[in-house]
Amino acid sequence: MSLLADDFAYLRQRVLRRSGLVLEPDMHALVETRLMSLLREERLPDISALVARLRSQPESSPLHQRLAEALANHETAFFRDAPVFDALRSTVLPALLAKRSRTRTLRIWCAACAYGQEPYSIAMTLAEAGLLITGWTVRILATDFSTRALVRASEARYDAQEIHRGLTPELRQRYFHPERDGWRLNEQVRRPVELRPLNLMDDFPPEAPVDLVFLRNVMIYWDVPTRRAVLARVRRMLHADGYLVLGAAEASPLVEDGFTRHLIGQTSWYRPTPAPHASASAPVEDAPRPPRSGARP
Template sequence: METSEASHQIIADLLAARTGQQLTESRRWRVNSALAGVFREHGISNVDQLVCLLATPEAEHGGPDLSQEVVEALLNNETYFFRDKPTFDQLPQDILPELARRRADTKRLSIWSAGCSTGQEIYSLAMLFAEQAERWRGWTIELLGTDVSHRAIDAARSGLYSQFEVQRGLGVTQMLRHFDETPQGWQIRSETRRLAHFRQHNMLGPHPGRQPFDLVLCRNVLLYFDRMTRATAFDRLANALTPDGFLMLGAGETTVGQTERFRPSARRASFFEPLCAADEMRRLRFG
């Protein structure tokens, strides 16, 4: 049975309203497979029936969390440890040493992973700091991962991963150093896990921290926004960063032509720096 265009649009509107993400034509082919678990849970077989269920009074069908179930099922939680290694390697080789120099007086670093999914990105950072414990002794390191998905955040907080998940991006030495094998899977060890904190948060909303961040990672999230929503997201990211901080995007993402709040960081692929008011005035004056 072919799903009606109206039903697809209702689901697309729900996703956009909750997350800002667009259910473009190129993503619609996977809607039925993504929602298969929701269909089974509620005894239905297609999107038209799901839309009818969403319109039914909550007390009778589905419960108040059905719409959230739908949104969570449609989110792309693709991630893995040390994703895009050539890009990620710039952190210990360049970005973190540079931030350490800039924060030598306060000895405090605050890092935010926006759209952290199931936590591999933040835990990759935690491993870097754990492996350089002597270098960072006496520092306050704050690692925050946020995601719009409650399910993803619950998985991140558990720190428990399958054999397949730990093998994506991790060498055997790292697996044995930072994880314990358990009957349930690979559990990240407490000394590494305690460095990371997670919370459910929509990056289009208010600042998720108590103070500006020195480094923000927002990789392969903005791809799912339309141009206007992406501009709003860049504003939120710029407002969340210190004036001399860094934004890290995915390998195929850029701020060029998307926003005037950032400029590419010289010789640093996928890294961008906030364009402060003085820089912007200079750019407008001299071109």
């Protein structure tokens, strides 16, 4: 049975409230495909039966969470969009190290981390710079609304297809070891990554300010009010001299969102717009660059 209009409208409303995902009118086939596994798990004959069961349960129920997770896009890869990591290595990281030389503390937030490839790519970049063994306190907070995705990320185990997407043989040999039917990331790189469930639709819990936020390839699925609300919450968590990076296909924050765009290499990075009375910080392009070590991802 094809997806009924009323059922699609209900699913569209539930998912928008739960995850911010906007299901466009032409996504019927995609919804049907992504819900097949949930139908099998629930032993239901069709989506109408699933909708009936969802209607009988509160929005806070596990089934509503599993619905949102089933329809979410968890596509990710190691070092996805290589120019972002080039800019991180060459400009953003040196600038932050210069500014944090007194505290020797670096805090990074990777939002919507999916199966962990992005936060672990960040950790490998820091390891290549020697930051995981030189007395710096490094914390990478990796969050996702999907508990199933976080379980996979915590295992840090990837199959042959995943390990070859974006990862050089040198980095694979340096930071992974063969295990069962795949490869597992070593403890040195996993240690600074703290995995935590967080729904970006909710108010964020109190947290110490972070220096760098990766919020990539998630806002493309949201409407404008949702994007602006999340950006406002992100800005409150970001140091005044910190950085935000988005996905290449995502709309730039508006001036009224409180961010200023900086072009670094081939990528756009965003910094909190200083208050009118605040003194301008040194341009990021003038930051010193530390020597590189090891392979280039």
